[in-house]
Structure formats: C-alpha cells, structure tokens
Amino acid sequence: MGNSFFAYIQKLELLAFFSGYSLLCAIILIFAGNNESGNNLRKRTVFILPLSYALVGTLYLGLQLKNFYLSYSSGNIRPAIHLSYLMVWGLLSILFWIPSLRKRPSLSLLHNLVFFFILVKDMILQISSSVDGNILKNDMRMYTVSFLLNLSAFILIVLLSFVVSRRRIRYK
Secondary structure, three states: OOOOOHHHHHHHHHHHHOOHHHHHHOOOOOOHHOOOOOOOOHHHHHHHHHHHHHHHHHHHHHHHHHHHHOOOOHHHHHHOOHHHHHHHHHHHHHHHHOOHOOOOHHHHHHHHHHHHHHHHHHHHHHHHHHOOHHHHHHHHHHHHHHHHHHHHHHHHHHHHHHHHHHHHHHHH
C-alpha cells in the first residue's frame, strides 16, 4: 500500500468511510429477525442497506472532489493518489444507486469486505509483530467513525423512505 504518510492518510479516509458497513449489516440482520417471520421489517431494512452504502460512496466522492478542487488536471491528480485501486474500489460503491444492483444486498457486503480485510490485516500485523500500536488505535477510531457514518446514512435513508411511502399513500 505504500509507506508514505499520504498513503496512510488515504487508507484512513477509506477506512473512515467504508469499513463500518459490515458491522452495520450484521446488526441490521440480527435486529430485523429471521426470514421465516411474517414481518416486512427485514425485507425493507435489508433493501435499504445498499442505498445507504451508495450514499456513503457518494459522500466519499464528494470528499475526493473537494480534495482535488483546484487541481483537476490529470498531471496534478496522479501524484496525489497513492492508493488508486482502493480509491476506485471505494468509488464503485456509487453503483449501488442502480436498482438492479440494489436488489442484491449481498453484493454490497461483498464489495465492502475489502475494506474490512484491511482492518483485519492491520490487527494481524499488530499481533504478530512489533508494529507501532498507534496504527491499530487509528484504525479503531476510523472504524468507529465509519460505523457512525454508515449508521447515520442508514437512518437518513430510512427516514426518507418513510416520508416517500407516506406521500405515496396520501396521494393515491
């Protein structure tokens, strides 16, 4: 991933946006109940998960556009990107706005596991070697921030879907 300070900062940005989604998925699936129950809550919340993931990806795109605001030429942007594959992978989360991808929530979780494995890799490096303990502390802080960001995006999408469904009922 590179040993530079800026590559480390970009890794933390990616962790801050995407790593907490897998924990959110697990919590939503646990609280929504099992498949056999007759409630519509699980189906609705699982359907909303990829939308919240796409919203977080859109927010990440906004951050990157802000970072490169005055240097949109490719000659200025290329040296500033250290983790290009991971950045592109993160930006692919925007594709979950597409309804055909959104219908398969497991794809969003599979897409997100790349970022979760970065966190797991840092944990294994911390346990197996004498790597600086601050790396794991920073990763855990970013994981917490990511979970809160993903939870906020999920709550926002739930509230918007509630408002839209009420409007549809009112105007029928």
